Amino acid sequence: MPLELDTPLTYVKGVGPHRAAMLQTKGLETIEDLIQYFPFRYEDRSNLKPIAKLAPGEMATVIAEVKAAKVSSFKRKGLGLFEAEFTDASKAVLLAKWFRSAYLADKLLPGTRVALYGKIEFDNYRGELQMMHPETELLSGDDDEGEASLHTGRIVPVYEAAQKVNTRVIRSLMFRVLQQMPRLTDRLPEELRHRLKFPDRTAAIRAIHFPDNETPVRIWNDFRSQAQFRLIFEEFFWLECGLEIKRKKGKMVPGISFQLNDKVRDSIKKLLPFKPTGAQKRVLKEIAEDMASPSPMNRLLQGDVGSGKTIVAAEAAVIALENGYQAAFLAPTEILATQHFLGLRPLFRKLGYEPALLTGSNTAREKLQIKEMLRNGMIHIAIGTHALIEKDVEFANLGLVVIDEQHRFGVMQRFELLQKGVSPDVLVMTATPIPRTLALTLFGDLDASVIDEMPPGRKKIQTKHYTADQVELAYSEIQREVEKGRQAYVVYPVIEESETTAMKAAQQQYEHLSKEVFPNIPIGLLHGRLGANEKEAAMDAFKQGRTRILVSTTVIEVGVDVPNATVMVIEQAERFGLSQLHQLRGRVGRGAEQSHCMLITEKLNDTGKERIRTLVDSQDGFYIAEMDLKLRGPGEFFGTKQSGLPSLQIANILRDPDILEAARHEAKAFVERPPSQEAYAAAVEYIRGHWQRRYGLVQVG
Ligand code: ADP
Ligand code: MG
Numbered sequence: 001m002p003l004e005l006d007t008p009l010t011y012v013k014g015v016g017p018h019r020a021a022m023l024q025t026k027g028l029e030t031i032e033d034l035i036q037y038f039p040f041r042y043e044d045r046s047n048l049k050p051i052a053k054l055a056p057g058e059m060a061t062v063i064a065e066v067k068a069a070k071v072s073s074f075k076r077k078g079l080g081l082f083e084a085e086f087t088d089a090s091k092a093v094l095l096a097k098w099f100r101s102a103y104l105a106d107k108l109l110p111g112t113r114v115a116l117y118g119k120i121e122f123d124n125y126r127g128e129l130q131m132m133h134p135e136t137e138l139l140s141g142d143d144d145e146g147e148a149s150l151h152t153g154r155i156v157p158v159y160e161a162a163q164k165v166n167t168r169v170i171r172s173l174m175f176r177v178l179q180q181m182p183r184l185t186d187r188l189p190e191e192l193r194h195r196l197k198f199p200d201r202t203a204a205i206r207a208i209h210f211p212d213n214e215t216p217v218r219i220w221n222d223f224r225s226q227a228q229f230r231l232i233f234e235e236f237f238w239l240e241c242g243l244e245i246k247r248k249k250g251k252m253v254p255g256i257s258f259q260l261n262d263k264v265r266d267s268i269k270k271l272l273p274f275k276p277t278g279a280q281k282r283v284l285k286e287i288a289e290d291m292a293s294p295s296p297m298n299r300l301l302q303g304d305v306g307s308g309k310t311i312v313a314a315e316a317a318v319i320a321l322e323n324g325y326q327a328a329f330l331a332p333t334e335i336l337a338t339q340h341f342l343g344l345r346p347l348f349r350k351l352g353y354e355p356a357l358l359t360g361s362n363t364a365r366e367k368l369q370i371k372e373m374l375r376n377g378m379i380h381i382a383i384g385t386h387a388l389i390e391k392d393v394e395f396a397n398l399g400l401v402v403i404d405e406q407h408r409f410g411v412m413q414r415f416e417l418l419q420k421g422v423s424p425d426v427l428v429m430t431a432t433p434i435p436r437t438l439a440l441t442l443f444g445d446l447d448a449s450v451i452d453e454m455p456p457g458r459k460k461i462q463t464k465h466y467t468a469d470q471v472e473l474a475y476s477e478i479q480r481e482v483e484k485g486r487q488a489y490v491v492y493p494v495i496e497e498s499e500t501t502a503m504k505a506a507q508q509q510y511e512h513l514s515k516e517v518f519p520n521i522p523i524g525l526l527h528g529r530l531g532a533n534e535k536e537a538a539m540d541a542f543k544q545g546r547t548r549i550l551v552s553t554t555v556i557e558v559g560v561d562v563p564n565a566t567v568m569v570i571e572q573a574e575r576f577g578l579s580q581l582h583q584l585r586g587r588v589g590r591g592a593e594q595s596h597c598m599l600i601t602e603k604l605n606d607t608g609k610e611r612i613r614t615l616v617d618s619q620d621g622f623y624i625a626e627m628d629l630k631l632r633g634p635g636e637f638f639g640t641k642q643s644g645l646p647s648l649q650i651a652n653i654l655r656d657p658d659i660l661e662a663a664r665h666e667a668k669a670f671v672e673r674p675p676s677q678e679a680y681a682a683a684v685e686y687i688r689g690h691w692q693r694r695y696g697l698v699q700v701g
Contacts, residue, residue, distance in 0.1 A: 003180045005032040012177055014169075022163040031177055035205050037170070038231070038650050039157030043117050043135060044217035048153045052090035054129055056122040062131075063139065063152055064088040066112045071102045084108050086116065095123060095130040113139040115152050137168055150175050155211045155220060174209050181205075187686050188234055191675050192666060198230040205231075223655060235651040236663035242687045244671040247298070247446075255296030255423045256325065256399050260288055264322045268315050271347050279303075279453035280312050286449045287316050287427060291400070297425035303451030304621040305431045305586025306458070310561075312451070313402045314344055316427055321353050321380050325399025325424075329383040332405045334359045335526075335555055338536055340404070341383045343561070348381060358384035358393070361532030403428045431583065431621070461568075461589040463597045463616045474569050474598040475517055481567045482521055482548045486593060488567035490551045491584055493575040509571070510551040518549065526552040554580070556587060563591035573599035574608045578628035581615055607631055630654070 003011065008030055010020045020029075028034050045061035054060055064086035072081045080102030086094045096116060098104055108114065118134030137151060150156075150171055159170040186193065186201040193200070199207065207227035215225045223232065268284075276284070283301060290297035303309045317327040329344075331337040341357040348355050356370050356379040367387075373379040377396030382388060401424050428446060466473055478488045490513065492506045510525040524547035526538040535555075542550045543562050550556070550565075554576075568588045573581060581599070588595040599612055614627045653660060674680035 003031045007031045022165045026162040041158040042220040043156045045152050045156050050090035051088050051092040051094045054120045061117045066108050066110050095128050155217050232651045232659050233663050236660050240664045240667035251295045253423045257294040258291040258323045267318050277453045279451045283449040296423040298446050300446040300448045301429045307451040309429045320400035326395050327381045327400040329402045337385050353380040355381040358387050360387050398424045401426045457592040459594050461595045465599050465612050468602045486566040488549045490569045493572050522547045523549045528555045566593050566595040568597045571600050574601045582624045
């Protein structure tokens with residue numbers, strides 16, 4: 001029976017309800033899901049040799065039986081060494097050893113047939129051939145004899161297991177499915193496929209699961225075989241096409257054409273509390289030109305922490321207000337919204353405009369009142385959190401939406417505010433220095449401006465690393481700075497689920513510091529569990545210098561601005577992501593004084609050391625983000641929290657920036673000059689059906 005793409009996997013021989021449930025944990029439900037479940041690694045088992053023919057130094061695959069096995073226990077815990085002797089028809093013996101692998105004793109019982117893959121070495125002491133930590137695969141299984149050749153004697157794909165459904169079972173299922181699979185419709189535009197000499201989709205899918213032996217395994221593992229290249233290209237191509245189409249549609253919608261006359265310019269000048277930097281002037285010009293044009297602005301404003309994005313957004317707001325429109329300023333946290341509100345209110349009032357703060361902790365009555373005033377236009381600029389996105393918030397005539405710290409919001413939320421005005425202009429700001437390749441993918445539908453210059457007089461923040469037993473050194477530095485009239489932060493990590501634990505740690509430390517270490521210094525405490533009023537009070541006291549040290553959880557991570565603070569102590573720094581540490585550090589160094597950041601760590605592995613070193617050595621947010629991506633791997637970097645981007649199937653932005661660039665180029669050309677109306681319509685249709693939900697391309701088509 002031929003299988004259809006939407007046939008449930010339970011129709012495949014060998015998949016019962018039990019396995020189906022386990023496959024489902026990886027999102028594998030249909031034939032289509034399975035054939036797009038790609039191997040993450042390949043092994044060359046084509047060099048299959050009898051043990052008697054093995055030579056030291058070579059990489060080889062051996063099929064053999066366990067003759068004897070034992071676990072030798074070491075004094076040091078966890079160092080159980082598992083040793084097994086293997087033999088095959090050639091009667092020779094091969095030894096294999098695995099450190100820290102006592103659990104293997106349950107699997108490699110005498111008599112078990114396995115495939116071993118690894119480097120052959122010579123054990124001088126015993127005079128036998130051995131493999132250290134070979135890859136192993138149990139061969140006695142429930143599959144047909146005829147399929148044994150799937151797993152040996154060739155380049156073999158390795159899949160991530162779906163619970164107990166291991167790579168071997170997946171490989172067998174894949175084989176069965178591919179044998180019965182119908183030809184797949186190839187959606188890539190034909191002209192493109194020919195010009196780039198791509199294999200067709202069906203061939204590419206077959207090859208990626210069962211590679212030919214002509215292409216060396218190294219190329220498969222680099223994901224640069226023709227089949228892989230095509231599939232990676234394809235994934236990027238549709239993603240970029242979606243973004244391109246959205247961008248094109250966005251430009252066609254009639255937007256507001258803001259006037260830029262002398263009166264507007266004067267108001268901007270009047271607003272500014274300081275002389276803008278060259279970079280600030282340049283990006284304001286880019287923004288102003290966009291606002292003056294008749295199509296809606298969709299602009300990303302990037303700038304490292306402390307580069308001065310807020311005031312640029314305020315200038316843009318003045319353009320909207322002077323033209324008789326309202327502006328909305330969306331911030332990710334209440335603390336940040338409040339700070340923006342308190343900072344910007346006097347500036348806007350000076351120009352005769354009334355801002356309002358709308359957050360989750362306004363009372364019901366306040367909310368009603370603010371909403372009423374937004375609806376009738378009495379309030380000109382609304383600053384707030386998610387509360388601003390709620391359905392019943394309506395504006396008289398919203399002209400500009402500013403979204404601060406965009407990475408904190410999902411892709412979807414960007415669109416909800418947009419529904420509130422008739423195509424308002426949008427300015428999205430981020431201090432997460434997104435590597436260029438990522439920016440292209442995440443914000444491919446936006447134009448970009450970059451503030452690449454710090455306000456004048458800033459000094460480089462001195463960053464030091466202390467281990468937990470050197471924490472006194474950090475304290476004496478705090479003491480010194482506070483005596484000079486400066487202020488300090490002491491921050492504790494919050495790990496997602498455990499704000500409560502972090503709060504407790506912060507609270508304890510607050511008591512320790514105020515009673516024992518700094519009994520004569522007023523200290524404040526700030527954490528996410530405080531009510532809005534308490535948070536505001538704690539922030540206010542610190543801002544005005546009534547408290548000199550602020551003990552806090554990471555609620556202060558984004559945007560908090562107290563230029564007199566010159567010390568940042570981060571406890572358990574190993575628990576933070578690099579970019580997050582960079583953000584935290586950016587809370588100091590905002591004035592003309594020399595600032596200090598001290599990273600305190602408890603346990604550090606090698607990667608941990610390298611991460612800390614990166615921060616001590618560099619203050620370049622872009623470089624740090626690249627390192628973060630490298631050290632953590634894209635998997636984690638792309639955790640939805642960081643990026644708002646759903647995971648890609650085969651493409652990997654870190655590994656494949658060249659293919660992304662090529663796909664982007666082709667996607668752009670395709671959308672600008674489609675080969676035919678039909679081809680274009682088919683592409684839109686396909687993206688809408690297959691890719692829209694996945695990538696949050698909400699407005700395509
Ligand atoms: P971020 O880009 O991280 O949001 P902010 O907008 O909070 O940075 O600005 C950081 C600090 O620098 C603020 O205290 C702000 O008032 C100050 N600042 C911004 N631009 C200038 C400038 N041109 N000259 C002097 N100080 C500036
Ligand atoms: Mg900011």
